[in-house]
Amino acid sequence: MNDVILSMTNVSKAFGPVRALKNATLELKKGEVHALMGENGAGKSTLMKVLTGIYTKDTGSIVYDGKEVEFTSPKESQEAGISIVHQELNMMNHLTVAQNIFIGRESMKMKFFTNDAEINRKAKEYFKLLNLDVNPKEVVGNLTVGKQQMVEIIKAISMNAKVVVFDEPTTALTRRETEELFKIIEDLKNKDIAIVYITHRMEEIFKITDKVTVMRDGEYVGQLETKKTTKYEIISMMVGRVIYEDPKQESNVSSDAEVVLSVKELSAGRAVKGVSFELRKGEILGFAGLMGAGRTEVARLIFGADKKDSGEIYIKGKQTNINGPKDAVENGIGYLSEDRKQYGILLDMDVSNNTILPSLDNYIKNGLIEDKRIDDVSTRYIKDLNTKTPSTKQILRNLSGGNQQKVVIAKWLARDCDILIFDEPTKGIDVGAKSDIYSLMNELTKQGKSIIMISSDMTEVLRMSDRIAVMCEGRKTGELSIEDSTQEKILHYATLRKEGE
């Protein structure tokens, strides 16, 4: 009997010039828990989106349950028995558990009235099947995240799923909830359901999976049997042996350079736990880690965008209270958000107004704004940063991502900020503009500015940083000088979870 339920072979998918998937391959058997591993951007999510019909593949084949398939919508794939439990829960918080599970598939009375009693009964049966204690009549918003996830899982299998994909399911769960989840997965497995399990957590791989497929740069690297492999084998497959372009050989900053920013024991909720580090004058401090490691949260705390629970911030040796972005900016800190459009720029305002937004006070005479001087200074930064825009009056919506990013940088330079936090500075930016941003960053540090660079792009971290701090799950798990940094070491620290959490 052939027990292969799903086989994806040589699947490719390109978005414009970007090849997100190149001959990706995944073979899944009934009753198997199969881990899908890879760095951020390795193509795991894209592959799953192709599988479930959110994207359509360019080439390759998908054979499911013995038939060649090509789903064109998530609804189709669900009906065929492929379900995803997403990392972010997509629930209607004000509806009950049963209403959530059967949304779009409600039982009806006389074809007009909803029949809640019927769906409550059905939901109860499913919960019993997996020995779960959830009341179908409870409003979902009142449940813990762990319970909500169980509802998602029930929703997934209630569609007669034969394949269930878990996308980083444990990110938001407590240890006990995680244990419970593993039990459920075990149960599903015994019911011959095949499971794709995406995670960054090594120990989970060894606890519950049977096989591991590793992806890198959109490509299939290899398939391993969990029992016969090690953490290090998996990491080295994830990293590969590709020679990346010119990583930095040595730090440009002497170890006795002035400390411009010192952060001590910074904490906030579960996202940031006791993070301490120092930033020196003229230094680029790389912050590496996997998604959700808490790096952006650290940046937002330092910048005062969110409130910290505890911790101290020293700027140039002096303890500084930062209660909001205003305080941070006044102390010379500038922040380039990873989400430019939402947090970085005013899309419908022009280049000059975006440039002087933090420093508008400097361009006011007798209560009136000096538009001529604003224009002059924006023109100067357009030239200095080589920003491509037809004029200072162009609205930002009409600039490319790279040029929008340059306007954000100009805005902090115009405000005389000398501590700059660059959060994913080259995200969504094309190659040419990328190298512009890199040389700009190097130029800035030469002028004595200091940069914290958060990046999920390993190449970028190794190429730009003088020193690298690595975070995992809210903690700083390691700090490396650029001289002894390797991708393997960074990834080791990035997956170093604290025991007993």
Added chain:
Amino acid sequence: MNTKIEKEHSSNLLLSITKNQKFIAAVALFIIYLFFFVSSTAFRSTDTLTSIFDASYYIGFLAIGVTFVIITGGIDLSIGTVMMCTAIIGGVLYTNLGLPLWLALLSMIAVGALFGLINGVLVARFKLPAFIATLGTMMVARGLGSIVSDVQSITFPLRGSEDGWYKSIFRLENNFPMGIVVLLIFTILAAVILNKTKIGRYIFAIGSNREATRLSGVNVNKWETLAYVISGICAGVAGIAYAATYTTILPGEGAGFELDAIAGVVIGGTSLSGGVGTIFGTIIGVFIMSVLKVGLPYIDLQPHYQLFITGIVVIIAVYFDVRRRYKRG
């Protein structure tokens, strides 16, 4: 590269259309006026023109004020009843408490500012939805007016009486509609504040993207609050204009005026989703409504047809705004 240039070109075109909604509104105003002028000989009198001006003063001040709030992406529903409330309080201070008239008039502006401050704090600091917060103060102001006046009508000094001078702010002895000059000066002042001062620039920034503005180190709570204070001050000024034009204030009136003002703002091209707007557009929008209001009876349509037609005009104006936004992506 070519497509990029094209894109920029077309968006410049879009930008100029965006800026030109007030131009479209001005043309519409002219056409509507011309329509009445041609249709009715009676309409062509100077008295008619004066009525149009009279009907534009208080709504004009309200509309100018609320333009600031709408550009932040908010709304102020309280301005109509706040205006009446300031007029009642001013009248009570003058007649019952014997305050000098000039002081009573200034108090009206102060009362308006106070209501604006309350709205601003509720919205900016306590994060209440602007619609709900100002709906609340709208009711509070209406109630307060009735309480303070003991549900009696309030009469301001008549022309010719000792304190009748304030009437000349809006109409001279020889019937010259001075108010149009006052409104024009006020309009220019408001336009300068909106386009040439820090608060104006921050108001646009907040309306474009509040969070990005906050993350640029701007104290957004303060500036957003001030937008509501400006709206309140304008309601106070509108109260003075109303008192000077109509002399007698009836408690319980004023509800609905805010919608006329907001309709004027929207017709003038200010976007209800914030970040876009002009004071001159607002004034043109207000005049379109006043011309309709005064003109319709001349072609034998009762004033309530004004509501019907204004409603249609508002829907058309918002439709243009939405389509523009949609095209921009």
